[in-house]
Amino acid sequence: MIAESQGFAGYLRRDLLLAYRRRGEVASPLIFFVLVSTLIPLGISPDSARLAELAPGIIWVMALLATLLSTETLFASDYQDGSLEQLLISPQLLALPVLGKILAHWLVTGLPLTLVSPLIGLMLSLPAAGLLPMMASLALGTACLSLIGAVGAALTVSLRKGGLLLSVLVIPLYMPVIIFGSAAVQSAIDGLNWLGPLAVLAAMLSAAAALCPLAIAGALRLVSNN
Amino acid sequence: MAAGRNWNWFHRMGSPRWFYETTGRWLPWLWVLTLGLMLTGLIWGLAYAPQDAKQGNSFRIIYLHVPASFLALAGYYLMAIAGAIGLIWKMKLSYMVMKSAAPIGAALTFIALFTGAVWGKPTWGTYWVWDARITSMLILLFLYLGVLALQYAFHSQETGNKASAILALVGTVNIPIIYKSVDWWYTLHQPATIKFTSAPSMHMDMFQPLLVMIIAMYSFYGLALILYTRVEILRRERKSSWVRELALRTQPAQVDQ
Numbered sequence: 001m002i003a004e005s006q007g008f009a010g011y012l013r014r015d016l017l018l019a020y021r022r023r024g025e026v027a028s029p030l031i032f033f034v035l036v037s038t039l040i041p042l043g044i045s046p047d048s049a050r051l052a053e054l055a056p057g058i059i060w061v062m063a064l065l066a067t068l069l070s071t072e073t074l075f076a077s078d079y080q081d082g083s084l085e086q087l088l089i090s091p092q093l094l095a096l097p098v099l100g101k102i103l104a105h106w107l108v109t110g111l112p113l114t115l116v117s118p119l120i121g122l123m124l125s126l127p128a129a130g131l132l133p134m135m136a137s138l139a140l141g142t143a144c145l146s147l148i149g150a151v152g153a154a155l156t157v158s159l160r161k162g163g164l165l166l167s168v169l170v171i172p173l174y175m176p177v178i179i180f181g182s183a184a185v186q187s188a189i190d191g192l193n194w195l196g197p198l199a200v201l202a203a204m205l206s207a208a209a210a211l212c213p214l215a216i217a218g219a220l221r222l223v224s225n226n
Numbered sequence: 227m228a229a230g231r232n233w234n235w236f237h238r239m240g241s242p243r244w245f246y247e248t249t250g251r252w253l254p255w256l257w258v259l260t261l262g263l264m265l266t267g268l269i270w271g272l273a274y275a276p277q278d279a280k281q282g283n284s285f286r287i288i289y290l291h292v293p294a295s296f297l298a299l300a301g302y303y304l305m306a307i308a309g310a311i312g313l314i315w316k317m318k319l320s321y322m323v324m325k326s327a328a329p330i331g332a333a334l335t336f337i338a339l340f341t342g343a344v345w346g347k348p349t350w351g352t353y354w355v356w357d358a359r360i361t362s363m364l365i366l367l368f369l370y371l372g373v374l375a376l377q378y379a380f381h382s383q384e385t386g387n388k389a390s391a392i393l394a395l396v397g398t399v400n401i402p403i404i405y406k407s408v409d410w411w412y413t414l415h416q417p418a419t420i421k422f423t424s425a426p427s428m429h430m431d432m433f434q435p436l437l438v439m440i441i442a443m444y445s446f447y448g449l450a451l452i453l454y455t456r457v458e459i460l461r462r463e464r465k466s467s468w469v470r471e472l473a474l475r476t477q478p479a480q481v482d483q
Contacts, residue, residue: 151396155389159379168375169393172368173400176407183414204403215396218313222388 007090011097015104018077025073026108029066033113036062037120048125055126056185059134060141060178062120063113067142068174070109071149072166074101075157075220084157088224095213098220102150102213110142126185133188133198140201141181147208148173154219177204241319242459243468249452256449263442271435278432284348289436291341293443294334298366299401301331301447305373306398309391319455321387322462324394325377326454330447332370339363358412362405369397383462 019026040058041051078084087097117138118131126134152170156162180197188194271289278285305327311320342360343353354360373390380386463469 151392155376155393156379158385162379165375165379168368169372172365172372172404173396175365176400176403179407179411183411200407211399215392219389219392222385222392 007092008096008100011087011100012104015101016107019104019108026070029070029109030112030116032069033062033066033116034120036065037123040124052125052127055121055124056130056134056182056189058124059117059120059126060138060182060185063117063138063142064145064174064178066113067109067145068149068167068170070105071146071153071170072156072163074105074150074153076153079157079223084220085224088221094217094220098150098213098216099209102146105150106143106146110139110146113142114138127189129191130185130189133194134185136198137181137184137201140198140205141177144177144201144205144208145174147205147212148177151212151215151219154216154223157220158223177201180204241317242322242463243466245319246456246459249456253449253452256445256452260442260445260449263438263445267435267439267442271439275432275435276429281349284345285432287341287345289439291338291345292436293440294341295338295363296440297443297447298331298335298338298363301327301334302366302369302394302401303398304451305331306391306394309387309394312387313391313395318462319459321391322455322458323451324391325387326451326458328370328374328377328390330450330454332367332374334447335363335367335370339367356412358409361412362408365404365408366401369401373397 037059040054044050044054075084078087088094090097114135117134121131121134149166149170151173152166153162155169156166159165180200184194184197184201187197267289272286275286277283305324308320308324308327311317312324339360342363346355347353373394376393377386377390380389460469460472
């Protein structure tokens, strides 16, 4: 048990350290998120009433795409330098190190997106009532997206051009997350109870945290034999 | 472990051939059954069933739409179960069934969406609405496309099989969640302009041909799946002795080449 929890913490620490050393690469989803949000007023209208109406959904779509963008690299460098094989032959339960890696991924993508989202919300004139629900739903939802995306990343890690395939695999699975994520924000803006959709997101996160590492472990073992 | 290997050997060498030969005997009967049911259902539904009071003749597309939608969803579960059997018991045949089920299921999903769009124009005045069932069907099509794309992405057949089986299983866990969330999303955003005319209680004269068509579609699905799987078996086992013998028996003219 101690060794297993060390596997979790060890991979969490290792991946955070790696992320710290590649700061530029890690920042790119965040920069993408901010850049694309400036396209929205240019593409639609600078009118704040129209932007406010679209903001919850658009912020969620952009956060989803930014997460998807970063998911591809989740196992790629480990696969290329062979450390993935080291992980696979270790006697530990594979699910815990995998969970550690995903948590590290969320800490460097989902969490920064969540923290920056109020800024984007202000730029897209999101009503003030929606700011806190948006941060809460993004925090839970991007963690879900990281977990689901990791399944796709594990399945496509050995393919040279896995990027587009990854989107085809995971976007259908992302749909429940974006439905409840943007619904939480919208309900808060409409003055409804937003804790309901948020609770559903939390339930999805629990289920994903329990089930996704199993599928990821299976996929990684399969790919290593390839 | 040794026993497991023995079983693997048994399945690898035995099952596809057994399947090929057994289904070969079923095929003529299945053709007769499928064509008979399909013709009965179509003629009965399209020509003899009474017109709908509100929709007139346009409702008759239901005789294709509903059976195709049924099989589109059931086909995904069949594909996932076949994939699971392949992963658990390492059965080659079941991967072949899984691979064959993907394009058939995707085609049926597309037919369901297409007939729905054609039906939507006279009924709702538009080809496409973001209705809960249509959206779920579209997501199902994407799920099928993912499995298909993954199957062909790998050079190794073995890896492609297992990867798409894992994806199909992940999709199976997600389908109820997706359906429920899309339902919930739709009730939240339901536009007031569209009214559903689908009466839950259909008249018996309309329902009976539909029932025939649903059974016919199941039969058609079985037939298509068997035909696809047989082709897949021949393709993958083309180097085995029994397929060579079969080829020699059916095409003696090409032996000398």
